[in-house]
Amino acid sequence: MHLFQSREPDLGALYDRHAHMLYRLALSYLHCDEDARDAVQDVFIKLVEHTPAFRDAEHERAWLVRATINRSCDLLRRRSVRASVPLDEVTHLPAQVSDAAREVLDCLGQVSEKYRAALTLHDLEGFSVEETARILRISPSAVKMRLRRGRVQLKTQWEEGPHV
Numbered sequence: 001m002h003l004f005q006s007r008e009p010d011l012g013a014l015y016d017r018h019a020h021m022l023y024r025l026a027l028s029y030l031h032c033d034e035d036a037r038d039a040v041q042d043v044f045i046k047l048v049e050h051t052p053a054f055r056d057a058e059h060e061r062a063w064l065v066r067a068t069i070n071r072s073c074d075l076l077r078r079r080s081v082r083a084s085v086p087l088d089e090v091t092h093l094p095a096q097v098s099d100a101a102r103e104v105l106d107c108l109g110q111v112s113e114k115y116r117a118a119l120t121l122h123d124l125e126g127f128s129v130e131e132t133a134r135i136l137r138i139s140p141s142a143v144k145m146r147l148r149r150g151r152v153q154l155k156t157q158w159e160e161g162p163h164v
Contacts, residue, residue: 015044018061021125022068028120029072031109035079039071046071062135065127069117069135107157115150118143 019040026036046067054060108116117136121127122143129147133140 011044011048014047014060014064018064022064025065025068025120025125026072028105028108028116028124029069029113030075031105035075036072039068039075042071043067058131062131065121065135073113103161104158107154107161110157111150111153115146115153118146119150119154122147 022040022043023036026039027033030036030039043064047064052063054063108119111119118132121132121135122129127135129140129143133143136143138146
């Protein structure tokens, strides 16, 4: 039986295919290794609990990305209610992230959320404009506008950063 026709997807294969991308996506929102790992774990738990039927690989990936974005936003909202640590004091990004990548992530964290989602999906994860539009449930022209505005914000954050 084909994976996408089954109501019970091979979770190991799904995890192997998507976990790293989902982790990077969650990290771009949460800026915390533990929270990003929790978000990805929560998405896979939701997948097990609800076992959606995916039409194809693109639908599977879009569902996982959307669920990860939603869970990351939920965690951010929950975090804002609790006591928080300023982003510039965060020191527990994964060790394997280089200093340059850490600086880019810090700058990306300062970009508005709607622009950050488009930038992360298109520029960092390699989704096409059309795929990004479907995942974010907006038009391709809206994706292009968010990419343009997000890149302006990112450039501004980069130029104002401590490395300049």
